[in-house]
Amino acid sequence: MIPAQGLSRTSGGDGASALSADVESFYHLRHGGHAGKACRGTACFAARHLDPACWAEAMQNDPRVYCLGECFAAPARGQTQPRPLVRVASREGIVLGRIAAGGARTLAAYREQGGYTALARALAGPPERVLAAVETSGLRGRGGAGFPTGRKWRAVAQQPPGVKYVIANGDEGDPGAYVDRYLMEDDPHCLIEGMILAGYAVGASKGYIYLRAEYPVVGTVLRAALAEARTEGWLGPHVGGGSFSFELEVYSGHGSYVCGEETSLLRSIEGKRPEVMARPPYPTERGLFGRPTLLNNAETLVSVPWIVAHGGEAYAAIGLPNSRGTKALSLNSLFARPGLYEVEFGVTVRHIVEELGGGLRGGGKLRGVLIGGPIIGIVPPHLIDTQFGFEELAAIGAGVGHGGIVAFDEHTSIPELVQHVFSFGSYESCGKCTPCRGGSGRVEEIFDRALAGTATRGDFQECRDLVAALRLASLCGHGTGLARFAESILRYYPAEIETCFR
Ligand SMILES: Cc1cc2nc3c(=O)[nH]c(=O)nc-3n(C[C@H](O)[C@H](O)[C@H](O)COP(=O)(O)O)c2cc1C
Ligand code: SF4
Numbered sequence: 133m134i135p136a137q138g139l140s141r142t143s144g145g146d147g148a149s150a151l152s153a154d155v156e157s158f159y160h161l162r163h164g165g166h167a168g169k170a171c172r173g174t175a176c177f178a179a180r181h182l183d184p185a186c187w188a189e190a191m192q193n194d195p196r197v198y199c200l201g202e203c204f205a206a207p208a209r210g211q212t213q214p215r216p217l218v219r220v221a222s223r224e225g226i227v228l229g230r231i232a233a234g235g236a237r238t239l240a241a242y243r244e245q246g247g248y249t250a251l252a253r254a255l256a257g258p259p260e261r262v263l264a265a266v267e268t269s270g271l272r273g274r275g276g277a278g279f280p281t282g283r284k285w286r287a288v289a290q291q292p293p294g295v296k297y298v299i300a301n302g303d304e305g306d307p308g309a310y311v312d313r314y315l316m317e318d319d320p321h322c323l324i325e326g327m328i329l330a331g332y333a334v335g336a337s338k339g340y341i342y343l344r345a346e347y348p349v350v351g352t353v354l355r356a357a358l359a360e361a362r363t364e365g366w367l368g369p370h371v372g373g374g375s376f377s378f379e380l381e382v383y384s385g386h387g388s389y390v391c392g393e394e395t396s397l398l399r400s401i402e403g404k405r406p407e408v409m410a411r412p413p414y415p416t417e418r419g420l421f422g423r424p425t426l427l428n429n430a431e432t433l434v435s436v437p438w439i440v441a442h443g444g445e446a447y448a449a450i451g452l453p454n455s456r457g458t459k460a461l462s463l464n465s466l467f468a469r470p471g472l473y474e475v476e477f478g479v480t481v482r483h484i485v486e487e488l489g490g491g492l493r494g495g496g497k498l499r500g501v502l503i504g505g506p507i508i509g510i511v512p513p514h515l516i517d518t519q520f521g522f523e524e525l526a527a528i529g530a531g532v533g534h535g536g537i538v539a540f541d542e543h544t545s546i547p548e549l550v551q552h553v554f555s556f557g558s559y560e561s562c563g564k565c566t567p568c569r570g571g572s573g574r575v576e577e578i579f580d581r582a583l584a585g586t587a588t589r590g591d592f593q594e595c596r597d598l599v600a601a602l603r604l605a606s607l608c609g610h611g612t613g614l615a616r617f618a619e620s621i622l623r624y625y626p627a628e629i630e631t632c633f634r
Contacts (some may be wrong), residue, residue, distance in 0.1 A: 151386075155405045158562075160195040161345040161387025168210040169193050173307030174506045175203030175464035177552045178540040182465070183207045196559060198389065200346050201304065201313035203462060203536065204470040216314070217471030221479075221488055222458045224450065226438045227315060227322075227431055228474040235318035237353060239360040242321035248366060250441035251325050254332060255372045262333040263289055266436065268444025270456035275301055275392075275429030276504060276533050276609065278455075278522045284426065287416040288334040291424035296336035298327050299401075299420065299427040302343045302350070303385060303392035306505030307556065309536030311460045312430040314472060316343070316350045319434070320357035324380060326433035328371060329440055331378045334426050339380045341430075342397050345387045354382050389560035393608050394427050396562060407562045408608040429534070431460060451477035455521035461488075461535045468493045481516040484537060496541035500624075504533010506553040507613030509620035529620040546628040550621055551579035557614045567601035568611035574598060575618070582632040592633035596622075 156162045170176075170190035180187035186207040190197065202208035204216040218232045225232055229245075236242040254262050267282030288296060300323055304312040316323055327339045343351055358380055361367045369377045383401050385391050391400045395409035398420050419425020435457065439447045448456050455477035461484060463470045468490030475484065481501060485491065492498055501511040503520075509529035511518065518528055525531050540549065558573035575595050581587040595618075603615035622629060 151403060155403065156386075158405050158407075159386035159388050161197075166195075166197045166200070166210065166346060166387065167348065169197045171197045171200045171202070171206070171208045171210070173197075173199030173203065173206075174502065174538050174552065174556070175199075175206040175308045175466075175536075176208055177549075178538055178544055179206040179465045181543040195387065197346070198556060198560070199305070199307040199309070201310035203308050203310055203464045203538070204472075206465040216310070216462075217469060218314070219471060219488070220474045222450070222474050222476040224438070224458065225474060226447075226458045227434050227460050228472060230322065231314055231318045231472070232474075236321060237318060237357070239321055239357070239364060242319070246441070247321050247437075248325055250437040251328055251332075251366065252372055254329055254440050255374050255376065259289070259333045259335065262329055262440055265440050265444040266333065269435075269439045269447035270444075270454075271432065271435055271439065271447065272455065272522060273429055274431040274435075274459065274534060276306075276531070278532060281428065281432055284416060284428070285330065285334055287414070288336070288424050288426040291417065293335060295338070295421075295423045296334060297420045297423060297425040298330045298334070298336045298339035299397070299425060300327055300339070300341045300430045300433050301392060301394070301397060301427060302341050302347075302430040303397065304344060304347075304430070304534065305389040305392040305560075306507070306534050306536050308462070308464060308502060308505060308538035309534045310462045311472065311535055313347050313350060315430055315434050315460070316341075316347070317353050320354050321361065322434050322437055323354075323430055324357060324361050324366070326436035327380060328366060328378050329436050330426055330428065330433060332371075332376055334424075336426060337377050337379070339378065340401055340420075341380065341382045342385060342391075342401065343382055344385050344392075351382055351384055358382070388562075389556075390562040390608075390610055393610065395608075397427070398425065407564050408610075410607060431534075452519065452521045452524070454523050455532070459520070459532065459535050461537050463489045464536075464538045466492050466496060466539050466541055475520065477519075477521045479520050481511055481518050481520060484520065485516055485539060489537075489539070492539060492541050496543075499540050499542060499544060499546075500549075502538045502540075503535070504531050505536055505613075506538075506556060507610060507617060508533050509616045510624065512624040515624075529616065529623065531616075546621060546625045547579055547582050547632050550618070550629070551576060551583060553617055554579060554614065557610065561610065562608075565606050565611055567598060567605050568614070571598040571601055572611075572614055585632070585634075587633050589633050592630070 172190040
């Protein structure tokens, strides 16, 4: 049974007025108000020397604005930038192909580029065929954890019949990432087609696109695209003229990084205080409103129409044995050629930095690369020959994350970077675990003093202890990610950290 309150509250898409005071107090952007504001995300931090006035403004903003998806033009001031360069640098443009060719915001443009043919063909066969194609493809989730998508879909499909949901995670909270923003803004029907295919495969009849508050233009585009899809019969009681029913709506968040975490996201849609919940049960068994739920990142779902159209084997033939297919990357403004690039897994980080990005602008010296947000291990310059792949990056303490690539140069010292990351971590903690709630802020405070030259060896040891506690006692990837970041800094930049503690 679907709680009527849940559905009516979210219909129309943003439900802010229906939130209780307790729930509202969780969010940073509960009253909107971030449009045109300067951003203090990691790409803007790395480029702050390019526009010190913009950065000074960002540091004054309350509530803080952590990433507007304009990292190609950082430091950024909200929704006013030209569009980024978009390039397919793989043999197939699986996720960025249409955008590189000019985009497909309307259904007519999407149809012209072959849109909805995969769905029409799939509906003529059994759901199992779609499921099998996704399993064969070897696709892994693009939201950060890299979980095998086919295995997740199978888990939902195997739940007893009844109400099931599909959710696209379009929260894209990682500062430095703007992949999902443009996938949804310039090619919305591909996500919609991917979600309908997912619903058909797992037996779901309803879906939500969870969209971050910082992307208002995307919300307008998606709602228009949903209306078009409904008019053309791709959504509603008889999808494509058959017996399958599927409805979709957009749910806009209210500014909270942690709402990108799946259990927090589900509680956010349900109108509850969106603290992270322990798993199991996993959303595949007990998800939205207690029903089995398939929750995938937006880019994961955007990959699906291509897989269904070309077959799982064709997809699996691209990339590395454990990292199949392609990945969209977003490069920050410190590159000579910032923008969106689609690469095959297996290219080296050096290829991304030097061949695609053209190295750092103005001949800047590379000090390190953060891949997939700040809450992850760093790639130091001497390891940029590492291949871009889930296991390959994990082996050096880094990760694929969501593919936001933030390079930084000699204008950023390592202690400044640590202070920035822990400040973000502390601000965005959901507060459930003590080391994350209190410890991340304490590390930030110690690095404030380290930068002022007043931190001691005792402070250094305290930081080490706090990082160990974050690693051991965090319920979600926010706390463990902060620990991973700190551990990689201590491993690759020990001298620069130690010299600021006397
Ligand atoms: C703190 C935190 C923030 C997250 N933010 C996002 C996000 O913005 N977008 C996203 O797709 N996944 C995010 N995730 C991962 C989700 O919990 C989930 O694993 C993912 O959406 C599943 O989709 P996938 O299997 O397609 O990757 C986040 C995880 C954590 C711990
Ligand atoms: S690690 Fe941090 S964000 Fe994650 S559940 Fe614990 S307190 Fe919340």
